[in-house]
Amino acid sequence: MEARYIIGVYGEVSGLPTPVSAHVIEEQPAEVRVYTVTAEWSQSDLVRGSRLRYLQQWTLIADSNNHRSIRSVLPTGSCVPVSGELLSRFSPIQGLRAVVRETGNHQLLEIWDRHGLRKCLNLTALNIHGRVYDDAQFGCLSWSECENKLLYVAEKSRNSSTETPEVDSACSKDRSVYCEDWGEALTNRSVPVMCVVDLRNGAVSMLQGVPLDVSPGQALWAPSSQSVFFIGWFHEPFRLGLKFCSNRRSALFKLDLNGNCECLSEDNVSVSCPRLSPDGSTLIYLQGKVFGPHNQCLSLQQLDLKSRKTSMLLDVVSRPQSGEFAGVYEALPSCCWSADGQRVAFSSACRNQKDLFMVDRRSQKVTFLSDTFPLAVESNFPLPPPPPVPPLSSHLHQEHKREDEDLPDLSKVYSSWKLLAVHRDLMVVCCSSPNTPPTLRVGFLPSTGEAVTWQTLQQPAVTFDFQWSDLDVTPPPEEDNTSYSGLDFGAVLVKPSSHLCETKTPLVVFIHGGPHSQFPAEWNCTTAGLVKLGFAVLMVNYRGSTGFGQDSILSLIGQIGSQDVKDVQRAVLTALQRDTTLDSKRLAVIGGSHGGVLSCHLIGQYPGFYKACAARNPVINAATLLGTSDIVDWRYTSAGFQFSYDNIPTAEALAAMLQKSPITHAVQIKAPVLLMLGGRDRRVSPHQGLELYKVLKSRGSPVRLLWFPEDGHSLSRVDTQTDCFLNTVLWLQQHL
Numbered sequence: 001m002e003a004r005y006i007i008g009v010y011g012e013v014s015g016l017p018t019p020v021s022a023h024v025i026e027e028q029p030a031e032v033r034v035y036t037v038t039a040e041w042s043q044s045d046l047v048r049g050s051r052l053r054y055l056q057q058w059t060l061i062a063d064s065n066n067h068r069s070i071r072s073v074l075p076t077g078s079c080v081p082v083s084g085e086l087l088s089r090f091s092p093i094q095g096l097r098a099v100v101r102e103t104g105n106h107q108l109l110e111i112w113d114r115h116g117l118r119k120c121l122n123l124t125a126l127n128i129h130g131r132v133y134d135d136a137q138f139g140c141l142s143w144s145e146c147e148n149k150l151l152y153v154a155e156k157s158r159n160s161s162t163e164t165p166e167v168d169s170a171c172s173k174d175r176s177v178y179c180e181d182w183g184e185a186l187t188n189r190s191v192p193v194m195c196v197v198d199l200r201n202g203a204v205s206m207l208q209g210v211p212l213d214v215s216p217g218q219a220l221w222a223p224s225s226q227s228v229f230f231i232g233w234f235h236e237p238f239r240l241g242l243k244f245c246s247n248r249r250s251a252l253f254k255l256d257l258n259g260n261c262e263c264l265s266e267d268n269v270s271v272s273c274p275r276l277s278p279d280g281s282t283l284i285y286l287q288g289k290v291f292g293p294h295n296q297c298l299s300l301q302q303l304d305l306k307s308r309k310t311s312m313l314l315d316v317v318s319r320p321q322s323g324e325f326a327g328v329y330e331a332l333p334s335c336c337w338s339a340d341g342q343r344v345a346f347s348s349a350c351r352n353q354k355d356l357f358m359v360d361r362r363s364q365k366v367t368f369l370s371d372t373f374p375l376a377v378e379s380n381f382p383l384p385p386p387p388p389v390p391p392l393s394s395h396l397h398q399e400h401k402r403e404d405e406d407l408p409d410l411s412k413v414y415s416s417w418k419l420l421a422v423h424r425d426l427m428v429v430c431c432s433s434p435n436t437p438p439t440l441r442v443g444f445l446p447s448t449g450e451a452v453t454w455q456t457l458q459q460p461a462v463t464f465d466f467q468w469s470d471l472d473v474t475p476p477p478e479e480d481n482t483s484y485s486g487l488d489f490g491a492v493l494v495k496p497s498s499h500l501c502e503t504k505t506p507l508v509v510f511i512h513g514g515p516h517s518q519f520p521a522e523w524n525c526t527t528a529g530l531v532k533l534g535f536a537v538l539m540v541n542y543r544g545s546t547g548f549g550q551d552s553i554l555s556l557i558g559q560i561g562s563q564d565v566k567d568v569q570r571a572v573l574t575a576l577q578r579d580t581t582l583d584s585k586r587l588a589v590i591g592g593s594h595g596g597v598l599s600c601h602l603i604g605q606y607p608g609f610y611k612a613c614a615a616r617n618p619v620i621n622a623a624t625l626l627g628t629s630d631i632v633d634w635r636y637t638s639a640g641f642q643f644s645y646d647n648i649p650t651a652e653a654l655a656a657m658l659q660k661s662p663i664t665h666a667v668q669i670k671a672p673v674l675l676m677l678g679g680r681d682r683r684v685s686p687h688q689g690l691e692l693y694k695v696l697k698s699r700g701s702p703v704r705l706l707w708f709p710e711d712g713h714s715l716s717r718v719d720t721q722t723d724c725f726l727n728t729v730l731w732l733q734q735h736l
Contacts, residue, residue: 156191466531
């Protein structure tokens with residue numbers, strides 16, 4: 001495989017577009033009901049080395065006798081590229097489109113209607129605030145009920161002439177004073193302020209009255225538009241990293257336009273994603289615990305705005321049974337309510353899948369809405385298991401014709417469902433699977449006892465001739481966690497079609513980061529690229545991954561470097577014994593962040609088993625990382641210690657962190673190691689990877705290091721991702 005061919009393959013799989021948001025407008029002419037679905041897509045372009053975004057629109061015509069049934073979908077027009085857009089939001093009544101756009105060094109607020117550009121404000125030139133936030137953590141763009149005002153969040157300006165003592169800080173008094181930020185991927189977020197623009201006169205103002213120890217975000221208008229709801233993150237005594245962390249102390253607040261602020265949620269919890277019901281009577285939000293696992297199973301709370309009483313709509317799920325709802329682990333979509341305000345739709349991790357759910361507020365019953373979950377539970381096609389492999393279920397999905405024609409054709413099954421929006425009960429969902437790139441489907445929220453009739457708006461431009469299987473793995477008794485006994489975990493195996501495999505297939509073990517995240521059976525361009533190049537890929541959801549209940553997450557606390565390492569190794573042994581087409585002599589392990597940690601652990605704890613390793617921004621020595629990470633609390637928690645802001649490292653804590661780190665096994669490493677490090681990584685200092693690099697170099701072990709000075713922890717720049725994929729494949733090719 002030459003470099004040009006590898007890049008061509010990666011360009012093909014990474015260039016397939018993904019829908020990131022959707023909006024629905026409903027029109028009711030004389031005889032039929034018409035829905036307009038507008039979706040925004042993201043697409044990587046290797047030529048530019050950047051991501052493009054574009055809009056695509058569909059017109060859906062409902063059945064004249066049944067408005068909850070789509071009669072026809074008109075052909076979509078050409079895609080419309082959007083350039084420089086940071087935020088956009090349609091108004092609910094007039095269908096106006098508000099856009100915050102970056103042009104040069106200026107940020108503009110644009111209002112578009114059906115006749116073109118209605119209004120444009122240069123927010124930078126007004127000098128009321130700093131840059132507008134466009135991230136998912138703080139950012140928002142909310143229309144008032146009258147559609148004359150817009151609410152958003154921006155950085156407080158250090159040069160603003162509108163300073164007030166209430167929002168003043170040391171940062172604005174002296175440029176040389178250190179200003180805390182909110183960590184990895186939020187390094188230019190320090191002092192957020194909520195801003196309102198009056199579209200009638202173009203006036204922009206900052207809302208006053210936010211508590212001094214709180215950073216506001218995720219704001220939305222309350223009914224009557226005389227006050228706003230927002231989430232406030234407490235930043236005293238100092239800020240901790242927020243990215244990927246749902247365990248930060250925060251609260252739900254209400255602030256009126258006169259500056260009166262009140263807290264609506266309980267104390268010492270973590271909250272997010274406030275969503276107002278269509279009639280304005282109820283506010284729902286997600287709630288979790290503070291500290292502990294940085295990502296967790298969350299409860300869904302509902303606040304009655306009239307009585308001010310809060311009740312639990314969905315509780316944390318400790319240990320789901322097979323085929324049951326596994327809990328909420330992900331943010332709610334901005335539009336998630338049914339038209340009658342009695343049901344809430346959302347998507348979340350569920351074992352090795354990402355599925356779609358609806359909860360009824362009256363019965364608190366959770367319903368699966370996808371058309372694949374029953375197949376995943378009931379239609380298992382076991383591969384012959386030679387003893388003593390632990391029991392697991394595996395259903396085979398493949399594009400080519402089966403020899404056994406009695407098996408149902410699952411080639412069109414989507415195993416990953418992500419809800420983008422709900423409008424008047426019409427859901428817009430992004431669907432994919434390991435061999436099928438993302439596409440859009442629509443369907444109406446069902447009545448009790450009914451199933452959703454799904455309709456695909458547009459088939460993917462291409463599907464791939466891959467096989468994939470969903471594995472359930474049970475640890476043997478000696479690897480059971482006595483504090484959380486009986487837990488299992490999962491994995492997803494993707495490999496080339498059998499007719500392409502004349503010899504046994506090399507296996508790449510791909511480990512997710514977090515550790516509290518998930519590898520669902522969805523489209524993954526890295527996996528697809530590797531499989532297209534002839535590798536099989538095993539994506540492991542070890543104990544501690546999301547989608548398996550809170551007990552699974554808690555079981556990993558204090559067991560880092562042991563339980564998770566054994567789980568990955570168990571999954572690999574299981575896959576090798578279950579599938580004899582995999583080559584046990586050509587094994588490699590790759591991963592980023594905690595996946596990089598486990599990759600380095602595996603080649604140290606099982607020397608000679610893996611023939612190559614490629615790790616992105618791994619923690620190598622948690623003891624030396626302690627003072628440099630933006631999430632110092634996780635360093636204590638992962639080692640089994642309680643965190644408090646005034647913690648001072650002890651010999652006991654540092655010894656435990658060192659003992660759980662890959663550096664302690666470095667002397668045993670035999671496999672060649674490729675390290676890929678981001679020079680601007682705030683979560684895991686790149687000096688962590690350098691520490692391993694120097695140890696391996698001193699021992700004459702094969703090691704190569706790639707340094708990306710402009711990238712952070714996720715190594716998410718398009719040119720960086722291309723470089724990492726190319727070098728990883730060349731490294732695997734060389735050593736396998």
